[in-house]
Amino acid sequence: MKKLIYLILTFTLCSLHSYIATAQWIQTTGPGGGVINCLIPDGTNIFVGTGSGVFLLTGTGSNWTAVNKGLTGKEVNCLAINGINIFAGTSGSGVYRSTDNGLSWIMTNAGLANLNISSLAINDSNIFAGTWGSGIYRSTDNDTHWTAVNNGLTGIYIMFLAINGGDIFAATADSGAFRSSDNGLSWTLINSGLTNWV
Numbered sequence: 001m002k003k004l005i006y007l008i009l010t011f012t013l014c015s016l017h018s019y020i021a022t023a024q025w026i027q028t029t030g031p032g033g034g035v036i037n038c039l040i041p042d043g044t045n046i047f048v049g050t051g052s053g054v055f056l057l058t059g060t061g062s063n064w065t066a067v068n069k070g071l072t073g074k075e076v077n078c079l080a081i082n083g084i085n086i087f088a089g090t091s092g093s094g095v096y097r098s099t100d101n102g103l104s105w106i107m108t109n110a111g112l113a114n115l116n117i118s119s120l121a122i123n124d125s126n127i128f129a130g131t132w133g134s135g136i137y138r139s140t141d142n143d144t145h146w147t148a149v150n151n152g153l154t155g156i157y158i159m160f161l162a163i164n165g166g167d168i169f170a171a172t173a174d175s176g177a178f179r180s181s182d183n184g185l186s187w188t189l190i191n192s193g194l195t196n197w198v
Contacts, residue, residue, distance in 0.1 A: 031055035031064040040079040047086065047102060049076030054088055054102055067102030080120035080127065085142060087127065089117030095129055095143055111146035112137055121161035123168060126183050130158025136170060138184045149184035 031050055038049040046057045053068035054076055068074075071088060074096070078089040086098045094109035095117055109115060114134035121128045127139045128149075135150035136158060150156070155172025162169045169190075170178045176191040 031066075037076060038078050040081060042081050042086070042101075045101070047079055047081075049079050049088060051075045054079070054105075056102055067098075068105070069103060070105035070107075071096055077118055078120045080122050082122045082127065082142070087120050087122075087143060089120045089129060091116055095120070095146075097143055108143040109146070110144060111139075113148070118158050119161040121163050121168065123163045123166075123183060128161050128168060128184060130161045130170060132157055136161070136184060149180075150187070151185060152187040152189075153178055154189070 031048055035051055036048045037051070040047050044059045047067075048055050048057075048064070053066060053071050053074055055064040056067045057064050071090075074088075074093050075091040076088045077091055080087045080089075084099050086102055088096045088098070088105065090096065092115050094107060094112050094115035096105040097108050098105045112129070112131075114131040116132040117129050118132045119128075119130035121130075125140060125142075127143050129137045129139070129143075129146065131137065133156055135148060135153050135156045137146040138149045139146050153170065153172075155170070155175030155178065157173035158170055159173050160171040162171075166181060168180045168184060170180075170187065172178065176189065176194055178187040179190050180187045
């Protein structure tokens with residue numbers, strides 16, 4: 001009898017968990033930009049980067065709105081938000097910034113030698129841009145000027161950047177993973193235990 005009650009209780013909990021888990025998703029109309037390359041929340045809003053710009057979903061709505069003035073037709077690979085500033089990294093056109101919730105964008109590429117941006121990350125007032133073929137760049141003035149920060153970084157094809165505490169992590173396509181504990185001034189290879197590219 002005890003075993004039967006246990007089985008019934010287990011079945012009920014699994015069924016309830018399955019129902020709750022699937023009940024969380026609501027299909028939206030989808031942005032009109034094709035493949036979604038990235039997404040980022042901003043309060044109750046969600047921005048997505050696509051093959052043809054940035055789209056915005058507000059609140060609990062289900063309709064996406066193109067927010068592309070100055071960015072139309074650009075493939076957006078990554079997004080980052082710092083206060084009122086939204087940054088978009090593109091394929092072949094560099095970095096763009098919006099200060100009006102994505103309604104308009106300006107190009108901010110001074111110092112960038114490579115305009116194929118694959119990843120963006122923000123650590124306090126520092127903005128990092130990972131490029132496809134030229135390593136990592138940093139801006140300390142809201143992306144007005146960029147400086148290469150590749151000391152110790154042997155991988156120049158950056159796939160992803162991530163911040164954890166004071167450390168910055170870079171996943172590369174050609175040399176594995178790296179970490180910087182000094183805001184990108186130097187990088188250390190951290191591949192111990194990795195058996196494949198990141």
